[in-house]
Amino acid sequence: MAYEVEAPKYVRLAQTIQQRIEDGTYPPGTRVPSENQLVQAFGMSRPTVVRALELLKRDGWLESRQGFGTIVRGRPAVVEHEDRRGSEALARDETQASGRLVEVGQVPVPARVASVLGLPKRAEVLVRRFLVVEDGEPVELVSSYFPASLVDGTELRSAEPLSGGTRAHLEARKKVRFDHVTEWVSARLPEPGEAELLELPDGVPVLSVLVVASDAAGQALQVSDVLLPADRQELEDTYRLG
Template identity: 90%
Template sequence: MAYEVEAPKYVRLAQIIQQRIEDGTYAPGTRVPSENQLVQAFGMSRPTVVRALELLKRDGWLESRQGFGTIVRGRPAVVEHKDRRGSEVLARDESQAPGRVVEVGHVTVPARVASVLGLSKRAKVLVRRFLVEDDGEPAELVSSYFPAGLVEGTELESADPLSGGTRAHLEARKKVRFDHVTERVSARLPERGEAELLELPDGVPVLSVLVVACDASGQALQVSDVLLPADRQELEDTYRLS
């Protein structure tokens, strides 16, 4: 597609290994080729290979076992078994959700969104900004960014509330398929406009959940920055220890 930008070498290698795990070439419980073998097979440097393997370990596709090397774990299953904020963002029906669309337009891509989409810092993207309300009070601010080439032929540029959610809309209109989501949580002070929409006093920070929604190849289709007033939020997760 016109909006796709070639990913870094280590990401491309990670995607190839991921695809081989998906198609059974590298079966769960087996060892992946050694670093030397991957360097020779793909003509990439050792640092590139190491970084790709670390990325796959971080995301749960691989694991290191003492005396065995790098072992295939298979497709991570945690996302399918638990509700996540990212899936809520992708499925939110703006026409039914409590809140309102506060901005739609083309803007210069924010730096950390540019790095995820593989765009230059001067590139333009479409932003849809939705203010979620709870009993009439602002609860979260969702800024969703879309590559320009993905917008044509959709209703994303309309200021009217979008029905059915962005995922369903894009899959129907652009024939893309969303596969997985990565969420990155950080804290920062809000910009003036963000603070005004969230009705925050000066000095109150926000939690930023950066939602990166990708297709099976790892290409980012939508990036959403979800801002939550830090003084009204508590993040909790419960999981078993293996």
């Protein structure tokens, strides 16, 4: 059975706004409709609207100006699209994010994570698993793994949502410094529990973005496995040809 690949709602909204910028509905230099107006016009939740606007700002279509709101810049010379799943996973404030914490505890380290963290195959690590939900639809399952050396003296074991994001928490509590992120994207079939949380039909694969956040010396501080339903995603990149 074939499944139609559809972009998530915030991407579709961003694409609609892009089209209106290109056709002159939202001319350069003018303000885009407010968040409330966009929520009413498109029937989407505020988090979806906010995320769409953030995507357009990141790619250079819009900009925020103090005292003026969100202004149309026009079509960028080059749309430099960058997936930033890693930075989102590191900065996500679980107390404010749309979704819920579904698991916190010690688990056997997955093989890929063990390799990155330099741990033996039978070691255990702490996992914090967060399900991202938008407009009542699960869109991401983020499993973040932490080596034991970084867990003591932190709130990472708490089953309560963590405020401020794991990066800020670890840098404050453990005096470490995150320096760079490496991401690997692959496709696989989900485990039964993953498919249930993401509400996936049988046979639908997931995109797995393995995010490794390291310090300046290359020591991995956090590894996150971000699962995206493949039937609701699309990847886009625009680049210059030399």
